[in-house]
Each structure stands twice: as structure tokens, then as C-alpha cells.
Amino acid sequence: MKDSSASKTRKYQESAVGGHDTNLRRLAACGCWFDCGNTCKVCANLLILGCVLSLSLEARQLACERDGRWLFRGLDLTLKPGDVLRVEGPNGSGKTTLLKVLCGQITDVEGEVLWQGRPLRRARADLLANLVYLGHGAGIKAHLSALENLRWYQAINGDGVSLSDCEEALESVGLASFEDVPAFQLSAGQQRRVALARLYLARGLLWILDEPFTAIDAEGVSALEQLLAQHASRGGAVLVTTHHALDRIQGLRRLRLGSEVAAA
Ligand SMILES: Nc1ncnc2c1ncn2[C@@H]1O[C@H](COP(=O)(O)OP(=O)(O)OP(=O)(O)O)[C@@H](O)[C@H]1O
Structure with a gap:
């Protein structure tokens, strides 16, 4: 069974702690798929979620x-x-x-x-x-x-x-x-x-x-x-x-x- 969006997002957030793998494609909170660049490939509006959450x-x-x-x-x-x-x-x-x-x-x-x-x-x-x-x-x-x-x-x-x-x-x-x-x-x-x-x-x-x-x-x-x-x-x-x-x-x-x- 496919993961729910919320579940995928949570997994992504968890895996993003301590850095990110720029080669992986993940699911963002907005529900859009995005690539390893700065912006979401669908909504063109998000940075890599994990980095946004963890940039410090x-x-x-x-x-x-x-x-x-x-x-x-x-x-x-x-x-x-x-x-x-x-x-x-x-x-x-x-x-x-x-x-x-x-x-x-x-x-x-x-x-x-x-x-x-x-x-x-x-x-x-x-x-x-x-x-x-x-x-x-x-x-x-x-x-x-x-x-x-x-x-x-x-x-x-x-x-x-x-x-x-x-x-x-x-x-x-x-x-x-x-x-x-x-x-x-x-x-x-x-x-x-x-x-x-x-x-x-x-x-x-x-x-x-x-x-x-x-x-x-x-x-x-x-x-x-x-x-x-x-x-x-x-x-x-x-x-x-x-x-x-x-x-x-x-x-x-x-x-x-x-x-x-x-x-x-
Ligand atoms: N490697 C170094 N060894 C010794 N003194 C240094 C060294 N690097 C910088 N300084 C000194 O530290 C001080 C601060 O230098 P810095 O380049 O950080 O200043 P700044 O605020 O960026 O100046 P500016 O606005 O002119 O660019 C200067 O007086 C400089 O001579």
C-alpha cells in the first residue's frame, strides 16, 4: 500500500535531520514532488523541505x-x-x-x-x-x-x-x-x-x-x-x-x- 502524503512528509522530515541527500526525490509538505534543486518542480515555490526545516x-x-x-x-x-x-x-x-x-x-x-x-x-x-x-x-x-x-x-x-x-x-x-x-x-x-x-x-x-x-x-x-x-x-x-x-x-x-x- 502506498504511504499517505502525511506519512511520506513525516518520513522525509525525519530523514532530512542532519543533512540531505541531494540525489533523492522526496515529497514536500505541499504535496508536490520536487527535485534536488532549489524549487519544487511542480509548484515552483518550495526549497528542499528538509533544509528549510533544519537550516540553522x-x-x-x-x-x-x-x-x-x-x-x-x-x-x-x-x-x-x-x-x-x-x-x-x-x-x-x-x-x-x-x-x-x-x-x-x-x-x-x-x-x-x-x-x-x-x-x-x-x-x-x-x-x-x-x-x-x-x-x-x-x-x-x-x-x-x-x-x-x-x-x-x-x-x-x-x-x-x-x-x-x-x-x-x-x-x-x-x-x-x-x-x-x-x-x-x-x-x-x-x-x-x-x-x-x-x-x-x-x-x-x-x-x-x-x-x-x-x-x-x-x-x-x-x-x-x-x-x-x-x-x-x-x-x-x-x-x-x-x-x-x-x-x-x-x-x-x-x-x-x-x-x-x-x-x-
Ligand atoms: N590573517 C590576518 N592576520 C592578521 N591580521 C588580520 C588578518 N586578517 C585580517 N586581519 C586584520 O583584521 C582586521 C579586520 O579585517 P577584515 O578584513 O575582517 O575587516 P572588514 O571589516 O571586512 O574590513 P573592510 O570593510 O575594509 O573589508 C583588519 O585590521 C585586518 O588587518
Whole structure:
């Protein structure tokens, strides 16, 4: 006898705890079947249910010292589905450092980072499988074309996206006629747009973005703000450093660095 929808959903929720298998197809709460991508293949509206239910990034009493100076101390932070958290602070206040700590790239800090309730040192592989990290630089290869950069990035991340998906992503960031141009011939803003195109293909629920708006024009800023809001509304979460106000994003949360104690 076939499982009822409620039973399938419960089984899925139970099996999703502690991570998810992106190769499996499961039944979502809405009753629609969905694939391993970000959206339900039927209602085009849901992220992977188990991840939506379980997405949780938490920092407890983080402290980081550099050259005898505390960048932050006693820092608590939680990030849940639907959150967009802007990390603010003057130059040198530790924003990039904090983002790297939360990704597990920097570990010489005090305190604890938890992903899905598990210490990051044990859960890092699962975090990385659910993470899109865009660093301070555009992070693209100068001698590869815009399209090759995108395909290369998706390939090394094991994301099986098609050529047409990549072309659509480039179109979404306004690079429709620049796919074959080597990155070194693109402007700074266009290079950044190649990096941002990854967000249109992203399967990770957690986006950690370090100054993603750098060199982006007003129209591009507006589009990116919308994309962040959309990602959050679908159950993803965004942690972003930027000097932009992000005033189009409803419910924006803020974390201010530059004083020793911070919480968000
Ligand atoms: N590996 C390191 N060794 C020593 N000091 C470091 C190291 N990395 C960063 N710092 C110092 O930590 C401080 C914070 O740097 P960080 O890049 O996190 O600041 P930020 O808030 O992101 O700055 P900005 O707004 O300019 O990007 C800086 O004073 C920097 O010199």
C-alpha cells in the first residue's frame, strides 16, 4: 500500500535531520514532488523541505583577536530560514573575518559555530554542500570566458547544471552578449556580475556574501536586492556585508561590528 502524503512528509522530515541527500526525490509538505534543486518542480515555490526545516547557523560567544586587538568578543548570532542579516561596521572591523569564521575558513577563534545544531568542525562538509560563498574578490579566472567561468565553477562544485542554465544565469545578470568574452576583457562590474550569476544557479540554502554589490551599478544593485529577498522568501538565508542600505528587503536584520559585544 502506498504511504499517505502525511506519512511520506513525516518520513522525509525525519530523514532530512542532519543533512540531505541531494540525489533523492522526496515529497514536500505541499504535496508536490520536487527535485534536488532549489524549487519544487511542480509548484515552483518550495526549497528542499528538509533544509528549510533544519537550516540553522548559530554562533555562540565568538571572539577573534588580531594583532592584540579584539575584532569581536562575546558575539552571538543565529540565522534561520527567511533571514537576511547584514553585517555592518567600518573598514577593518572584522566583517570579512566573521564571514570566514562562519564558513569554517578561519578557525583560530574562541567560541563555537554550529551548523544544524552540530559543531562546525564536524558539520563542515554538510555546511559546504548547502552554502554559496561569494568572497570579497570576484573570484573568476581571467583567461576563461564568462560562460567558461560559470561552467567551471559549477563543475568544481559538483552542480550538474546545463549549458542553457548557465546562459540563462548570465542573461539574468545582464551579460547575454558577453558569454564568450574572456574575463580579463570585462569591466570590473561585469566581472562581479559573472560571480553573481552563480546565485541564479545556486542550490545552497545559505548564502554568505562579502560585499556582493562592489562595482555594481544601480540597476544591478536593485536586481540583486530582489534576488536576496526572493531567496529568503523561499526559505533560504543570507548573511551579507555591504555598505548599501538594503532598504528594499523587508525584515532586514543587522549585526554591527566595531564594538566588542554584538548579537543578532
Ligand atoms: N590573517 C590576518 N592576520 C592578521 N591580521 C588580520 C588578518 N586578517 C585580517 N586581519 C586584520 O583584521 C582586521 C579586520 O579585517 P577584515 O578584513 O575582517 O575587516 P572588514 O571589516 O571586512 O574590513 P573592510 O570593510 O575594509 O573589508 C583588519 O585590521 C585586518 O588587518
